């Protein structure tokens with residue numbers, strides 16, 4: 012893994028954010044520093060666009076609000092709304108490149124909100140005197156280029172082998188140009204996975220496997236399931252996130268007929284002969300441009316906003332508002 016200044020970026024759904032999403036950053040930064048691998052100057056969480064269309068993906072303005080609440084006490088991890096503000100879904104490679112180019116000053120600032128996600132060290136650079144030996148900038152030019160690395164769990168790494176999800180060129184650019192920082196997750200074997208993939212093996216020096224010694228298997232799925240059942244999800248994520256989700260009825264009351272389907276689809280495994288071929292990636296990059304790779308799911312056009320009067324927990328209700336209404340009704344109050 013190349014040394015130097017690093018910004019860690021986590022791309023994902025965060026529907027809702029959990030403590031483990033935040034822990035990933037702390038674990039990775041400590042590991043990088045303790046092994047002298049580089050200097051982590053900032054962390055960015057980049058929630059995916061609504062058009063990604065993943066199941067239970069609530070509207071991005073809600074996910075962003077929850078992330079900001081969860082990160083309100085962090086002085087180095089920030090939320091980037093850039094992906095969510097694009098016209099459609101953005102490939103991860105392009106998101107990494109965009110953030111890296113802005114940080115390094117290679118791109119004029121096209122994102123009016125970049126001040127919200129730029130690491131403080133980069134934002135405050137002008138207030139530093141050169142005699143402070145600030146590592147990033149001299150006479151308006153960065154001395155040392157910042158590399159934006161993709162921070163993820165092992166399951167995201169393994170999704171590289173899912174047919175149709177990632178293009179070879181994108182994997183090559185993400186791993187070769189940026190680099191991966193993978194926090195290991197129970198049940199995964201990232202070293203074996205890297206060994207079995209020619210592309211990943213070629214760039215293995217740019218993939219950092221970070222052991223997580225305090226295993227925490229919390230996931231957004233688990234939090235959603237508990238909330239849907241009206242059970243407590245406390246201490247799996249921030250209280251303020253749970254209060255926000257409750258206030259907006261984000262994950263409550265799925266239609267009853269959906270529960271069995273959820274269980275069967277989450278436990279179903281393809282028969283042994285039909286497993287994804289792991290060494291043979293995928294598709295031409297043009298097929299993934301702005302079109303969500305999530306299987307057969309159309310972008311959501313409706314959002315569940317609020318429960319109607321007379322709502323009975325556990326009963327399916329039709330509570331949707333249209334997209335146009337959402338565009339103007341951003342939830343500023345909690346930001």
Ligand SMILES: Nc1ncnc2c1ncn2[C@@H]1O[C@H](COP(=O)(O)OP(=O)(O)OP(=O)(O)O)[C@@H](O)[C@H]1O
Pocket residue numbers: 021022023024025026029031032035162163164165166167194195196227228229230231232233
């Ligand atoms: N318990 C965990 N350990 C390590 N990495 C995790 C964990 N939970 C989430 N991640 C990582 O966080 C990133 C964001 O993932 P995502 O938003 O899909 O979270 P998730 O909790 O896995 O969501 P879902 O349950 O909805 O699939 C991914 O890189 C994922 O691998």
Ligand SMILES: NC(=O)c1ccc[n+]([C@@H]2O[C@H](COP(=O)(O)O)[C@@H](O)[C@H]2O)c1
Pocket residue numbers: 022023024025058059063065101102103104167176177178181299304
């Ligand atoms: N080809 C690609 O760039 C590609 C494919 C699939 C998922 N992704 C990203 O990976 C993340 C996955 O998030 P989930 O684990 O919540 O599905 C999202 O940020 C998504 O945009 C990128």
